[in-house]
Each structure stands twice: as C-alpha cells, then as structure tokens.
Amino acid sequence: xxxxxxxVLVRYDLLYIVRSATRLLFLVFYGLxxxxxxxxxxxxxxxWLAEPEGNLMASWILExxxxxxxxxxxxxxxxxxxxxxxxxxPAFVIWGASSxxxxxxxxxxxxxxxxxxxxxxxxxxxxxxxxxxITLPEIVVGTIATLISVQIDNMDIATVLVYALHVxxxxxxxxxxxxxxxxxxxxxxxxxxxxVLVAMSIYFVFAMVMGVLTIRWPESxxxxxxxxNALKTQLIxxxxxxxxxxxxxxxxxxxxxxxxxWYIFRVRDL
Amino acid sequence: xxxxxxxxELSKTYGAARALHRITVSLERGQPIGLVGPNGAGKTTxxxxxxxxxxxxxxxxxxxxxPPLHKALHGRIAILPxxxxxxxxxxxxxxxxxxxxxxxxxxxxARQEAQRVLECVNLHQSGHKSPDLLSHGMLKRAAxxxxxxxxxxxxxxxxxxxxxxxxxxxxxxxLIRTTAxxxxxxxxxxxxxxxxxxxxxxxxxxRGQLTEYKTISDLVARTTCLTFRLEKPPEKEVEVIFQxxxxxxxxxxxxxxxxxLLIHYHESADKAAHIRxxxxxxxxxxxxxxxxxxxxLENKVLEITQNK
Numbered sequence: 371x372x373x374x375x376x377x378v379l380v381r382y383d384l385l386y387i388v389r390s391a392t393r394l395l396f397l398v399f400y401g402l403x404x405x406x407x408x409x410x411x412x413x414x415x416x417x418w419l420a421e422p423e424g425n426l427m428a429s430w431i432l433e434x435x436x437x438x439x440x441x442x443x444x445x446x447x448x449x450x451x452x453x454x455x456x457x458x459x460p461a462f463v464i465w466g467a468s469s470x471x472x473x474x475x476x477x478x479x480x481x482x483x484x485x486x487x488x489x490x491x492x493x494x495x496x497x498x499x500x501x502x503x504i505t506l507p508e509i510v511v512g513t514i515a516t517l518i519s520v521q522i523d524n525m526d527i528a529t530v531l532v533y534a535l536h537v538x539x540x541x542x543x544x545x546x547x548x549x550x551x552x553x554x555x556x557x558x559x560x561x562x563x564x565x566v567l568v569a570m571s572i573y574f575v576f577a578m579v580m581g582v583l584t585i586r587w588p589e590s591x592x593x594x595x596x597x598x599n600a601l602k603t604q605l606i607x608x609x610x611x612x613x614x615x616x617x618x619x620x621x622x623x624x625x626x627x628x629x630x631x632w633y634i635f636r637v638r639d640l
Numbered sequence: 641x642x643x644x645x646x647x648x649e650l651s652k653t654y655g656a657a658r659a660l661h662r663i664t665v666s667l668e669r670g671q672p673i674g675l676v677g678p679n680g681a682g683k684t685t686x687x688x689x690x691x692x693x694x695x696x697x698x699x700x701x702x703x704x705x706x707p708p709l710h711k712a713l714h715g716r717i718a719i720l721p722x723x724x725x726x727x728x729x730x731x732x733x734x735x736x737x738x739x740x741x742x743x744x745x746x747x748x749x750a751r752q753e754a755q756r757v758l759e760c761v762n763l764h765q766s767g768h769k770s771p772d773l774l775s776h777g778m779l780k781r782a783a784x785x786x787x788x789x790x791x792x793x794x795x796x797x798x799x800x801x802x803x804x805x806x807x808x809x810x811x812x813x814x815l816i817r818t819t820a821x822x823x824x825x826x827x828x829x830x831x832x833x834x835x836x837x838x839x840x841x842x843x844x845x846x847r848g849q850l851t852e853y854k855t856i857s858d859l860v861a862r863t864t865c866l867t868f869r870l871e872k873p874p875e876k877e878v879e880v881i882f883q884x885x886x887x888x889x890x891x892x893x894x895x896x897x898x899x900x901l902l903i904h905y906h907e908s909a910d911k912a913a914h915i916r917x918x919x920x921x922x923x924x925x926x927x928x929x930x931x932x933x934x935x936x937l938e939n940k941v942l943e944i945t946q947n948k
Contacts, residue, residue: 372714375714375742378738381738389770390729391729479724479727480693481721482739482783483739485714485717486715488711637695639688639694640693
C-alpha cells in the first residue's frame with residue numbers, strides 16, 4: 371500500500387467535503403443541534419442534576435449508582451453532554467459517513483482514480499475522510515462542552531479536564547465502528563441516500579426486534595451485540611475494567627465492519 | 641517484445657446478458673489501435689476489464705505483463721472512461737492536480753502538469769471553473785486532459801471525440817497523433833473515418849465476440865479500389881460492363897449500402913484506369929454521387945458486423 375496515495379486521497383476527500391452541499395448540510399445541522407444544546411447546558415440545564423432532587427430524577431432513568439457517579443462525583447454538565455453525545459452518535463454517523471464511496475461509485479468518478487492507485491487505498495482514504503468529517507466536529511463540540519463545564523460545574527479544572535479527555539475519547543471511539551458500519555452500506559448501495567435509509571432501517575428494526583426478543587427470551591440479549599450500541603452501558607459506566615473491555619470490543623467491531631465493507635468494495639464492479 | 645495487452649478466453653456476463661464471450665487476443669505496442677463495433681458490442685466492457693473497473697466472469701487479462709489493478713500498473717495506464725463524471729463542485733485544475741499527485745507528481749509539479757494537459761485540450765482558460773459551470777464539450781475535454789497526465793505507456797480512449805465540435809475533435813485527433821510516438825493508444829469510436837485516420841490497426845467486436853484484429857491496410861484495400869456511391873442500386877450483373885477493362889479484377893455491390901459499387905483493379909494499372917472505369921459507368925448509364933479512392937473502413941466494418 372502506498373501511504374502517499376492515501377494522504378492525497380484524504381486531502382482530496384476533505385476538499386470534496388467542504389464543497390459538497392449534502393455534507394455541508396450535515397455539518398450545518400450538526401452545528402445547529404449542538405449550538406442549541408450547548409447553549410442550554412451553558413445556562414445550567416445540567417447543574418441541577420448534581421443536586422439531590424435532580425439526581426433522584428436522574429436515577430429513575432439511569433441506575434442509581436450510575437446517576438450518582440455521573441452527576442455527583444463528576445462534572446454534571448460534561449456528563450450530560452456525554453450521555454447526549456453517546457445517544458446521538460449512531461444517528462449523526464449514519465448520516466455524516468454515508469457517502470464514503472457511494473457517491474463516486476454512482477457517478478463513476480472512481481474510474482479516474484483506479485488506474486492511479488489501489489482499490490484499498492481508495493477505500494481507506496474515503497474511510498479516513500469520513501473519520502475526519504465525524505471526529506473533528508466531535509472534538510470541537512467536546513472542547514466547547516469542556517469549557518462550559520469548567521465555567522459552571524463546581525469542580526476543579528484538573529478533574530474537569532481529565533474527565534473531558536475520557537468523555538471525548540469514548541465518544542470518538544464509539545463513533546469509529548459506526549463509520550465502518552456505514553462503509554459497508556456505502557460500498558454496497560452506491561448511493562449515499564440509500565445507504566442512510568438501509569442503515570437506519572437496519573438499526574431501528576434491529577433495536578425494535580431486540581426490544582421484543584429480550585422481553586420474551588431474556589437469554590437472546592447476545593444478539594444485541596451485533597451492533598455496537600449494546601456496549602453503550604459499559605462505555606458510560608464508571609467501572610474502568612468494563613470500559614476497557616468495551617473499548618476492546620469496539621476495536622473488534624471496527625475491524626469486522628471495515629473488513630466486510632472492504633470485501634464488498636473489492637469484489638464489486640465500479 | 642512483450643505484448644502490451646494479452647487477453648485469454650475473456651468473458652463477462654451481467655446476469656443473463658453476455659457482454660463479452662471468450663475473447664483471446666494479444667495486442668502489440670506501436671501504432672494506435674482502433675476498437676470498433678456496433679452499440680452493445682462490448683467495447684466499454686472490454687475497457688472496463690482492462691482497467692479493473694469490473695471483474696471478468698472467466699478468462700484472464702494482462703496489461704503490460706500484469707493483471708489489472710496490480711500496483712505495478714499505477715500511473716502507467718490512463719483511460720478516458722465513457723460515462724465517468726468529474727466532481728461537480730471542485731475546480732477542474734484542482735481535480736487534475738490531485739490526479740497528477742496520485743501519479744507521483746509533487747504538489748507543485750502536479751499543478752504545472754494539470755495546466756499543461758489543460759492547454760493540450762485548449763481548456764486552460766476555464767481550468768479554475770468547476771464542472772457544473774462547464775458545457776458538455778468542455779467536460780469531455782477535461783476528461784480527455786486527465787488521460788494525458790504524465791508519461792503513461794498505454795492510453796485507452798472511449799469515444800474521445802463524441803459530442804465535440806469538429807474543430808475540437810480535430811485538435812484531439814492531432815493530440816493523439818503527436819503523442820502516439822511515446823505511448824500506445826487504444827481508441828474506441830463509432831466514427832470510423834476517425835479510426836481510419838489515426839489508427840494503424842483495428843479490433844472489431846460484434847455481440848461480445850472478437851470478429852477481426854488486423855491492420856487497416858490488411859482489412860481494406862486502400863489503393864487498388866474505387867468506391868462509388870451511385871444514384872440508385874446497380875443491376876446484379878453490373879460486373880459484365882467491366883469485361884472490356886482487363887485491369888478490373890473484381891466488382892462488388894455494397895452488401896450493406898446497396899447503392900455502393902466497389903471496383904478493384906490490378907496493382908499495375910496506370911492512373912488513367914480511373915478515367916476508363918468512369919467512362920464505362922457513363923456509357924452504361926450509371927451515374928454516381930460520390931467517388932473515393934480505396935475502400936472505406938466504415939463499409940468494411942458494417943459488412944463484417946452485419947454479415948456475421
């Protein structure tokens with residue numbers, strides 16, 4: 371593999387991103403969503419969760435221990451950001467990472483690239499382009515959330531910064547398997563819109579089916595681990611060993627999805 | 641010398657449709673090769689297989705001694721794909737610069753190379769524009785320009801002049817002619833006079849099968865034949881009127897264009913033979929609309945593809 375080719379392809383993709391209406395629309399929507407939420411967090415929306423009444427309410431939704439760990443022992447604003455970000459990762463990534471190879475398979479633009487570089491270089495270049503498209507805004511939003519937390523949470527800066535590093539790393543790590551997940555549909559459907567539709571359908575139908583299955587057959591919970599959102603509980607838990615285990619599993623998801631996507635891209639006619 | 645392309649028993653099917661069927665051919669470096677055949681003959685499929693855009697159903701392809709997609713081929717072959725689009729919103733010169741960088745140029749040299757190829761296709765003044773602001777002909781020229789980046793050994797051009805005005809088409813033909821010394825071209829076109837003009841040999845595909853691969857001079861008589869387009873189809877026994885001309889060796893009525901009459905004559909015939917042939921036609925009351933020396937490739941290809 372020629373890394374110089376990959377570097378050129380990533381730069382090419384980034385240039386493409388800033389000139390693509392659909393991808394800019396994603397960034398605008400992403401920006402507006404977080405602008406509104408961070409504004410609310412900045413007004414202290416989450417600080418009341420650190421108070422006894424608020425924490426009691428939080429423990430109705432989350433487990434009592436988890437609510438306590440997130441909002442009493444750690445910066446509440448950053449924890450609120452963490453929970454919302456983790457909940458939104460699948461939706462944003464499915465949208466933002468849908469066009470990796472799809473648009474160019476459809477337009478046959480890849481035919482200009484193939485005589486000049488390898489299929490794997492193209493696939494990897496587009497994957498890395500999608501990783502940058504998703505993670506750079508996450509870093510920006512995560513940094514703003516951290517600054518807000520430093521301002522309004524009643525914690526020392528070092529604690530907030532260490533926790534911010536933890537939160538942002540997990541949000542980014544959780545996004546990566548979904549980007550690889552979208553690489554599959556992007557290569558398969560050859561249409562960014564269709565890739566979103568198929569991935570969303572699979573994600574939501576799977577979630578609904580799992581909901582019904584686990585009620586009737588509790589032993590079927592393992593099926594839920596076909597998608598990385600089954601790991602969300604472990605990733606937000608305060609238990610370090612559980613987090614490490616979940617991160618290791620995320621790496622597995624990443625490799626498996628990436629490989630399946632690559633297999634489809636390698637064998638398909640372009 | 642190693643063939644530039646070696647194809648063995650190559651087949652490609654799309655579901656039940658057979659695009660190419662058991663093609664075996666070996667193409668040598670040198671003069672441009674024309675790839676011709678009616679619509680659906682498999683020309684674009686063959687180009688796509690050579691470049692690795694699509695995978696064969698069976699058979700093997702070797703380009704410059706390597707299978708398609710082999711890293712040793714990167715930057716050594718170029719193609720003008722028939723239906724590929726440049727990115728609509730990125731300026732042409734930027735896209736060509738990136739493509740040149742993929743061929744190993746540094747960023748600065750790549751930009752110079754992009755400008756050079758844009759000048760070759762007379763598009764340098766519009767290079768800063770994005771494709772959504774260019775006309776169809778300009779887009780075609782931009783796509784042609786990318787096929788001329790760097791020093792590739794093999795260039796595949798799928799319908800290079802389709803949709804271009806006659807002046808620009810002439811420029812592109814001239815560009816092919818002048819650069820053909822350093823690289824081998826394979827040009828697919830429905831414009832057979834263009835193929836005749838720029839190519840030394842021709843590969844004829846018909847319904848997914850290889851029908852002929854010959855030099856054009858072997859395929860069509862260029863010097864010892866006169867082709868007439870008549871006002872009306874001649875009588876079947878038209879050859880009788882030429883019996884008094886011993887230099888006439890063969891008289892053919894066009895198998896596809898029935899108003900066409902091909903008169904072959906002996907190599908040793910003098911230049912006045914043309915006059916005598918026209919006199920015989922005049923005496924027989926056969927009038928023509930057009931006369932040309934030699935046999936046209938177009939008629940020959942039509943004859944081959946429609947008779948098989």
